[in-house]
Amino acid sequence: MKYQPVIGLEVHVQLLTDTKIFCGCSTMFGAEPNSQTCPVCLGLPGALPVLNKKVVEFAIKAGLSTNCSITPRSIFARKNYFYPDLPKGYQISQFEDPICQHGWLDIKVNEQDLKRIGITRIHMEEDAGKLVHGELSGRADDSGVDLNRACTPLLEVVSEPDLRSSDEAVVYLKQLHQIVTWLGICDGNMEEGSFRCDANVSVMPVGSSTLGTRAEIKNVNSFKFVKQAIEYEIQRQIDLIEDGGTVVQETRLFDPNSGTTRSMRSKEEAHDYRYFPDPDLVPLVISDQWIERSRQELPELPEQRQHRFMTELGLPLYDAEVLTASRALADYFEAGVAAHGNAKLIGNWIMGEITRALNDSGTSIEACPVAPGQLAELLKLIDNGTISGKIAKTVFDEMWRSGKAAQAIVEEQGLVQVSDSSAIETIIDEIMAANAGQVEEYRGGKEKVFGFFVGQVMKASKGKANPSVVNELLLNKLKG
């Protein structure tokens, strides 16, 4: 029998606020355990949570950018369960009336086609603390609790079960990741857990309209693992059904080392969270004016910007996609275009030399040592014939190292292109004299030798000879 996988994703997006969602403790990553805590996030009796306004603003932006409607009146709820990383015995979350509902993302399933993936809801909630195992000296049988992360603001973005393959899941996830980092509401660091994903996976016979029983896979913290975990889980369920078994609804943990998922027995207990409205937090009312103001503040989103790069600047789809990979990259590109004008050329340099240099040095575009205006100055030197495209790459490397302007480097190192025909003719004469054999070969009809002469002339001129002048003079001279 053929099976159809059905996948829905729950994505936790850690928000880039300075403080926690319900108290003024810092959210800085990497501090000494439990040093960023107070009575609110420690869950001490009598402490009262107060909502961080920025969290609401970020949530509205996320909602508007994913085509959600913003709920005019939403409330917070307590989700009750016991776990050592949850000091209050409940997590403050949203249950009924989450802040954003009924959105969607159109994902690219191939070159031409878009597929609409529903977003059921986006709600605000607090994170739990962090548990460490096997790190306490002399206490192999104990776990450690660090509550620095407790009360860190999260958005949970819940998709409809509209995804039909691991590839679609990854595309959706990447698109969502791009949006939240583009908005500047999340740093997107998956290794540190700023953007993490649980996958609900089930399978049903092809043609069926009844969804199978799903398993929820936790702990998938990279795009690669999402694909791996979903594929493993799909196959596990199919094998189980083929062998006459039944899938049970359960939480499973992905193990990146083995690429498998396994049941989390401790979380098998009935998921009866007994949600109820949190009396400590008053209802959140969002006016139309507030929504409108947020809409005005939204940056041009990746899709819109791609479209504009194609229609206004004439870029091909591929270039437009690459150059909108991040907002900073797109900004860099546009600043370059403003300073130079040739969008295609600027784009090629960013996708070529700049990207290579960034990757080689592990630098982000935000910290690129060559500013867009400096890149434009370099390209102008090619445009006006001062240097060749090849020399420009040498100059670029020097700009990267020293931070100097292109013009200064060209002058200092005497890299100005030689277009003067008499100087080039002298070089050509010398090379022809030294390679009489090859000259004969060329004249005997072996035209491939032409490339050899070009190479020799460029080498003798230290790359400074104007290539088109070299070609023209060589052709004439070799003809004899």
Added chain:
Amino acid sequence: MKMTTADVEYVARLARLELTPGEKELFAGQMGAILGYVEKLKGLNTDGIMPTSHAVPMENAFREDVIRPSIGLEKALANAPEREGSFFAVPKVIE
């Protein structure tokens, strides 16, 4: 409304409460009476009335995103039944 001792046991387990058989009987009766009262309220016509999530008519209490000093590690761990270094120590929970 009738509450059984099994209902009480279920709720008690979720709340990690250990109850004696006598307490289970006692609470089954008391909780049944409370739920019976709520059952009675269901008879009222509440069409067009917004569900009450909060007793106080207040909305939008915010704080700005400004860091305030934390209380410090020692105070944070002062009530810990067990600690190890900067951590609260708890019986091993590992998946």
